[in-house]
Amino acid sequence: MTGARPAPERDDDASAGRPAHTAADPATSPWRPPRGPVVCLGETMAAMAPAPAHSLDDAESLRVAVAGAESNVAMYLADLGLPVSWLSAVGDDALGRRVRSTVARAGVDVSGVRTDPARPTGLLLKDPGASGTRVHYYRAGSAASALGPDLLDDERIGGAGLLHLTGVTPALSPSCRALVERALHTPPKRRAHAVSFDVNHRPALWPPDTAATVLRELANRADIAFVGLDEAQDLWGADLDATDVRRLLSRPRVLVVKDGGRGATAFTEHGEWTVPALPTEVVEPVGAGDAFAAGFLAGLCADTDLTRALRLGHLTAASALKVVGDHGPLPDEGTVEAMLALAEQDWCQAPMS
Numbered sequence: 550m551t552g553a554r555p556a557p558e559r560d561d562d563a564s565a566g567r568p569a570h571t572a573a574d575p576a577t578s579p580w581r582p583p584r585g586p587v588v589c590l591g592e593t594m595a596a597m598a599p600a601p602a603h604s605l606d607d608a609e610s611l612r613v614a615v616a617g618a619e620s621n622v623a624m625y626l627a628d629l630g631l632p633v634s635w636l637s638a639v640g641d642d643a644l645g646r647r648v649r650s651t652v653a654r655a656g657v658d659v660s661g662v663r664t665d666p667a668r669p670t671g672l673l674l675k676d677p678g679a680s681g682t683r684v685h686y687y688r689a690g691s692a693a694s695a696l697g698p699d700l701l702d703d704e705r706i707g708g709a710g711l712l713h714l715t716g717v718t719p720a721l722s723p724s725c726r727a728l729v730e731r732a733l734h735t736p737p738k739r740r741a742h743a744v745s746f747d748v749n750h751r752p753a754l755w756p757p758d759t760a761a762t763v764l765r766e767l768a769n770r771a772d773i774a775f776v777g778l779d780e781a782q783d784l785w786g787a788d789l790d791a792t793d794v795r796r797l798l799s800r801p802r803v804l805v806v807k808d809g810g811r812g813a814t815a816f817t818e819h820g821e822w823t824v825p826a827l828p829t830e831v832v833e834p835v836g837a838g839d840a841f842a843a844g845f846l847a848g849l850c851a852d853t854d855l856t857r858a859l860r861l862g863h864l865t866a867a868s869a870l871k872v873v874g875d876h877g878p879l880p881d882e883g884t885v886e887a888m889l890a891l892a893e894q895d896w897c898q899a900p901m902s
Contacts, residue, residue: 556776556833559839565661568589573801578820579754579854580802580817581760581881582711582849584710585708585710586633586709586710587623587626587634587710587712587713588634588705588706588713589620589623589657589704589712589713590634590635590636590700590712590714590732591620591714591717591718592619592671592691592694592718593619593639593648593652594616594648594670594671594672594691595611595614595644595670595748596616596619596646596673596674597613597672597673597675599611599675599676603677603678608831611674612777613647615647615648616714616751618717618838619635619637619746619839620892621653621869622646622747622843623652623843624655626847628879629843629861629865632658634660634661635652635658635659636661636700637693637696637901638662638663638668638670638825639663639664639665639692640664640665640691640692645692646669648670651699653735658705661703663692663866665695668690669690669691669692669693670692671687672686672687672688673676673692675689677739682771691828693697693725694724695724696718696724696725696728697722697728697733698727698728698822700728701731701732702803705799706742708829709861710743710841710850713746713747714732714742714744714745714748715748716747716749717751719764719767720755720760721754725796726763726830730767732751733746734770737802743772743773744772745771745775746767746770746771746775747774747842748784749838750764750783752781752820755859760784761785765784765785765896768798769799769801773802773804774804775784775804776804776805776807777808777809778794778806781806790823791821797878800848802817802818803815803816803817804816805842807841809826811825811826812863813825813841813888815859822855822859823859824863824896825863825897826863826866827863827864827899828899835867840869840877841862841863841866843862844858844865845859845861845862847861848862856891860896861889864880864888865891873875878888
């Protein structure tokens with residue numbers, strides 16, 4: 550059901566029947582990041598995939614694209630009109646130049662991306678099949694895996710309102726883990742900018758029995774945290790529901806638990822808001838979580854309410870679901886505004902064409 554389920558505690562004004570939407574209503578005036586550009590930090594690789602309906606076994610050609618959780622978020626934020634930079638490193642090679650130029654063409658500032666003359670750009674291969682798409686990574690020793698805490702001294706972070714990170718980065722190398730730990734070390738109330746963290750669990754990147762503890766600790770230090778219910782269950786317990794996840798990740802100002810094609814719930818200290826996902830024909834699910842995070846962050850930064858922020862997340866995710874690559878075209882601005890303004894019952898029935 551779309552809308553708010555407030556926390557049990559209520560102040561005297563609320564219990565006396567204060568109007569549902571006022572300036573003090575946490576649904577319409579939630580905590581927001583400080584004003585300023587967004588910086589997304591993390592590895593982006595060249596991505597190769599066969600045409601739809603083909604696997605790597607029988608494909609005669611491969612399509613070259615780019616793939617990276619943090620740059621996906623950056624590109625969608627740029628699509629949604631936010632000033633955004635991407636910080637990373639690529640190799641001094643053709644794939645690195647392709648990655649940099651592709652992200653730049655989306656409207657993202659890539660001037661802070663480093664070129665490593667000694668290490669290559671990471672590569673992934675997508676292998677579609679009847680049971681889903683398998684992804685093969687070739688990123689060990691990549692340029693981005695050599696990043697470290699000194700990247701946080703970049704001037705773009707100093708002027709940012711929001712820094713976006715994911716759980717992929719700390720899995721790449723000890724220096725990358727140190728980078729993320731430093732970014733989240735300062736307590737939220739003492740930070741000059743907010744930090745959002747998408748758990749983005751990639752089991753193949755982690756040594757056995759390490760991801761669950763590390764990712765929970767990092768997510769709990771963020772101002773805004775995102776996690777899929779399925780990955781939370783894989784990490785912390787198969788029987789968890791969204792409320793259980795909030796108990797585990799109780800410290801973020803905003804926690805968003807995504808439940809695949811069913812919906813997403815935003816938790817704050819004031820309660821929880823759930824919005825169902827849009828019916829969407831899925832071409833490929835890779836990248837949809839990043840798109841959702843971008844849409845939600847854009848809504849939160851734009852002074853909209855939490856329900857509309859969740860809706861914008863779903864709309865942006867649907868754009869990724871409908872394409873083979875990670876970055877699909879958004880609906881036009883008029884369509885987005887009309888969808889965000891739908892009544893609850895109309896939203897629940899609206900197909901994403």
